[in-house]
Amino acid sequence: xxxxxxxxxxxxxxxxxxxxxxxxxxxxxxxxxxxxxxxxxxxxxxxxxxxxxxxxxxxxxxxxxxxxxxxxxxxxxxxxxxxxxxxxxxxxxxxxxxxxxxxxxxxxxxxxxxxxxxxxxxxxxxxxxxxxxxxxxxxxxxxxxxxxxxxxxxxxxxxxxxxxxxxxxxxxxxxxxxxxxxxxxxxxxxxxxxxxxxxxxxxxxxxxxxxxxxxxxxxxxxxxxxxxxxxxxxxxxxxxxxxxxxxxxxxxxxxxxxxxxxxxxxxxxxxxxxxxxxxxxxxxxxxxxxxxxxxxxxxxxxxxxxxxxxxxxxxxxxxxxxxxxxxxxxxxxxxxxxxxxxxxxxxxxxxxxxxxxxxxxxxxxxxxxxxxxxxxxxxxxxxxxxxxxxxxxxxxxxxxxxxxxxxxxxxxxxxxxxxxxxxxxxxxxxxxxxxxxxxxxxxxxxxxxxxxxxxxxxxxxxxxx
Amino acid sequence: xxxxxxxxxxxxxxxxxxxxxxxxxxxxxxxxxxxxxxxxxxxxxxxxxxxxxxxxxxxxxxxxxxxxxxxxxxxxxxxxxxxxxxxxxxxxxxxxxxxxxxxxxxxxxxxxxxxxxxxxxxxxxxxxxxxxxxxxxxxxxxxxxxxxxxxxxxxxxxxxxxxxxxxxxxxxxxxxxxxxxxxxxxxxxxxxxxxxxxxxxxxxxxxxxxxxxxxxxxx
Numbered sequence: 295x296x297x298x299x300x301x302x303x304x305x306x307x308x309x310x311x312x313x314x315x316x317x318x319x320x321x322x323x324x325x326x327x328x329x330x331x332x333x334x335x336x337x338x339x340x341x342x343x344x345x346x347x348x349x350x351x352x353x354x355x356x357x358x359x360x361x362x363x364x365x366x367x368x369x370x371x372x373x374x375x376x377x378x379x380x381x382x383x384x385x386x387x388x389x390x391x392x393x394x395x396x397x398x399x400x401x402x403x404x405x406x407x408x409x410x411x412x413x414x415x416x417x418x419x420x421x422x423x424x425x426x427x428x429x430x431x432x433x434x435x436x437x438x439x440x441x442x443x444x445x446x447x448x449x450x451x452x453x454x455x456x457x458x459x460x461x462x463x464x465x466x467x468x469x470x471x472x473x474x475x476x477x478x479x480x481x482x483x484x485x486x487x488x489x490x491x492x493x494x495x496x497x498x499x500x501x502x503x504x505x506x507x508x509x510x511x512x513x514x515x516x517x518x519x520x521x522x523x524x525x526x527x528x529x530x531x532x533x534x535x536x537x538x539x540x541x542x543x544x545x546x547x548x549x550x551x552x553x554x555x556x557x558x559x560x561x562x563x564x565x566x567x568x569x570x571x572x573x574x575x576x577x578x579x580x581x582x583x584x585x586x587x588x589x590x591x592x593x594x595x596x597x598x599x600x601x602x603x604x605x606x607x608x609x610x611x612x613x614x615x616x617x618x619x620x621x622x623x624x625x626x627x628x629x630x631x632x633x634x635x636x637x638x639x640x641x642x643x644x645x646x647x648x649x650x651x652x653x654x655x656x657x658x659x660x661x662x663x664x665x666x667x668x669x670x671x672x673x674x675x676x677x678x679x680x681x682x683x684x685x686x687x688x689x690x691x692x693x694x695x696x697x698x699x700x701x702x703x704x705x706x707x708x709x710x711x712x713x714x715x716x717x718x719x720x721x722x723x724x725x726x727x728x729x730x731x732x733x734x735x736x737x738x739x740x741x742x743x744x745x746x747x748x749x750x751x752x753x754x755x756x757x758x759x
Numbered sequence: 760x761x762x763x764x765x766x767x768x769x770x771x772x773x774x775x776x777x778x779x780x781x782x783x784x785x786x787x788x789x790x791x792x793x794x795x796x797x798x799x800x801x802x803x804x805x806x807x808x809x810x811x812x813x814x815x816x817x818x819x820x821x822x823x824x825x826x827x828x829x830x831x832x833x834x835x836x837x838x839x840x841x842x843x844x845x846x847x848x849x850x851x852x853x854x855x856x857x858x859x860x861x862x863x864x865x866x867x868x869x870x871x872x873x874x875x876x877x878x879x880x881x882x883x884x885x886x887x888x889x890x891x892x893x894x895x896x897x898x899x900x901x902x903x904x905x906x907x908x909x910x911x912x913x914x915x916x917x918x919x920x921x922x923x924x925x926x927x928x929x930x931x932x933x934x935x936x937x938x939x940x941x942x943x944x945x946x947x948x949x950x951x952x953x954x955x956x957x958x959x960x961x962x963x964x965x966x967x968x969x970x971x972x973x974x975x976x977x978x
Contacts, residue, residue: 550813550838557860558771564863565775568925568967569782570975578778582771 297486305475310468310689317460323455332449333414333425333663339382340427344627347373347440363393366438370394381445397424397443403491404428409436412457416446423450485513489520508686541556547708551593551723555586562586596724599655603731608649610736615653615687615756616635616678622657628664633672640677644685646756648736656732660689661723667693684757692749701742705730761874762786764805766796766822767836768814772859776809776836779863780870781978782923784842793817805831807874809866812837827852832873834866864924871920884919886976889958891919897956904959910935914950918964918974927971928931933956947972 350369351361366386374384374396380582386394387404395402397422405413405428413428423446431438485507495503507517547552560578565571571579602608621635623630630637664674668691675690696704696711703709708723733740738755744750767773768791778786786821790799793816800808809828812819819835826833835848835856850855854873857866875882884891888901896912898905906936907915913935917926926934928944935950936942951972955961965973 553859554769554836556774558769558775560860561772561775561779561863565778568864568970568973569779569923570965571778571782571971575778578774584775588773 296312296483298483301479302472303473306472307466309471310464313464313467314444317464321453321460323457324456324674328452329416329446329449332444332446333416336425336442336444337412337414337427339597340429342381343373343377343384343442344429344431344440348403348435351431351435361388361435361438363388363391366393375486381447383443383445385441385443386718387441388730393438395726401669404439407439409433422447423433429473453496483602485509485517489517492524492707496524496527501531544707547723548597551708552590553583555589556588559583559590560699593724599652599720600724600731603652603735608735610647610649612645613648613650613684614643614645614646614651618650618654618657619678622661625658626661626665630664633665633668633670635665635668636671636673638673638675640675642679644678644680644687644732644756646685646736648756652732652735656729657689658755659729660754663725664689664691664693664750664752667695669693684755686753686755688751688753690751695746695748695750697744697746700743704742705740760784760785761806762788762803763870764796764799764803764808766791766793766808766814766819767811768792769811772811772836775863776866779867783867783871783920784922784976784978791815793819793822794824800826800829800831806877806947807831808833809836809870810834810853812839812844820847822847823851823853824837828844832877834873836861836866864921867924868920878970886963889960891915893919898904900958905976907954907957911950911954911957914947915954915958917970922974923978925970925973931971 347370351366354365366388370386371394374394377384378396383397384394385392385397387401390404392402392404399422401419403426405702406520407413407425407428407430409430411429413426415426417424417426425444425446425736427444429440430436431440488507489505492503492505501524504521505517507514559582562583562701565579566576569575619639619641629692661674661676668674673692675688677686677688677690679686700711704711704726707727709726710723730740733754738756739757741753741755742750743753763785765773765776765780765787767776769788770791773791774788777789781786788803788805790796793814796810796817808831810819810822810826812835814822819837823833823835832854833852834857835853836857836859836968837848838859845856845858852967854876855869857869882892882894884893890899891897893916898907898912898915914931915932917934919950928947931947932940932942932944936946951964955964962974965975969971
């Protein structure tokens, strides 16, 4: 059952109960007052009539020597005839014998009373209410019991009328209340339904949905908190999905990058095993197996470096960057000589805080890229110099260069400028990704500027001295 | 003999496919960039194209739209193994789709199948005095017809399809007798002996030590 329905039924039930209990009490009270008043007036009337009857009897006693039932009947008859029209009847008992009774229903009752005592009571006879008031007459007629009976039908009618009126009022007020309550409750709970609808939408994955409730009550506060929560969830989900997307892209690329050399190695291996190939073909096969294996090896090393950086157990020490340069040059000396590259060093000693191996890997990757981009007999410049708030190293080549869109993509994993050339030279497409990661760990900024046909300058600014 | 154009930017893979195509007795030429493909097709009129999907320049799928109306069979070669890539490749009219890493024997088999479907390959195999008409399943030696059992002919056909490649006894058993055959690999030896004897192929069907058998054909 909905909240507004529950509230509706609860309020209607409480109202009806309260209203009806109150009505019942009021009706009872008013009935009791009415009855008491009616009884009091009946008692008074009875006294008057009794007195009259007593006097009539005492007067007649003078004329009749003895009271016999016939005489008594004669005395009381005129009273009875007179009062009958007002709904008042009499009964007279002499000792225990009923002398007179003009009650329209066949009923008589003699009450057990002491002299001077009065009985007042209401009794239902033949589905009609009667008020019985009984007394013994005063001395010397104490053997005569006079019973005054009054028709109380109007009293019971009054009660029925009160109940009927009250029921009518109760029903009509309840109906009006129900209609008003219905509108009120539906109106008051509308914000909750809107909240619920939005929550349902969000749970279906529409994280951009928000609640438009601007009231200044609890519901408004709740809506505000709810929207805040939805903002956080949306931001979080977006972050998560972009992370998953990046990871997925990385894995897709990686599997693609590994498949190709694997296919080649497998294929050439099978060729050597199963085919009767010529010496030249064998030579080609072995060359390809070696170069493709090297490609995988290269990739594995770089992936391991990336994983190492992900593990976050890197120790930062004071490193004189310029001391690393000779080692870097030696590592790439064969390539430098092959292409007859002219190395120009403009080096001022700089010391930074970092990991020696990672920094070496960074420099080797950057220099390797510069060599790849350079033309035969080209020049590569390496400059190091202190700067305000840190130190910088620049590696500049005067080779092929690249355009703006390429610069923005070079640090993406497996992105290559010249796809086939780089791969066939054994490139993994991870070099600059690695460089960017190393820079991030060292809180250094990596800035690439380049122009097609003129060359590329890579500048790394270290801030941690 | 068919002429095969290999479009693949990875030199190692391109040469691998080319060497195998040559071993199988075909002519092969290699192109590395997607942009040169259409010129090369017009010039060389290849019987079949092995086309990499991810190429520098125009990619394989967009090239396929130009190649399809020319009626030249195409086998896609790709590292993308998602089903939707496969479906879109085949929908564009490719005859087959092979995913890296692949075994080269598989690629060669598919090339042969596609060539046979297009009848670009002569269904006649000649080696010295031996002539095998694959379609009619007729073998003649010195002009004389030689009776071969079904199994013997199947075995001979498999050796011809994979000429110059060594096939293990297990592989031969699987290809000629089927996966569910429970026999011994000795069965293969017995059938090879019979082929050698009937067709005088002692020199051309070589036993490769520790491997199996290879039909050697001058290249």
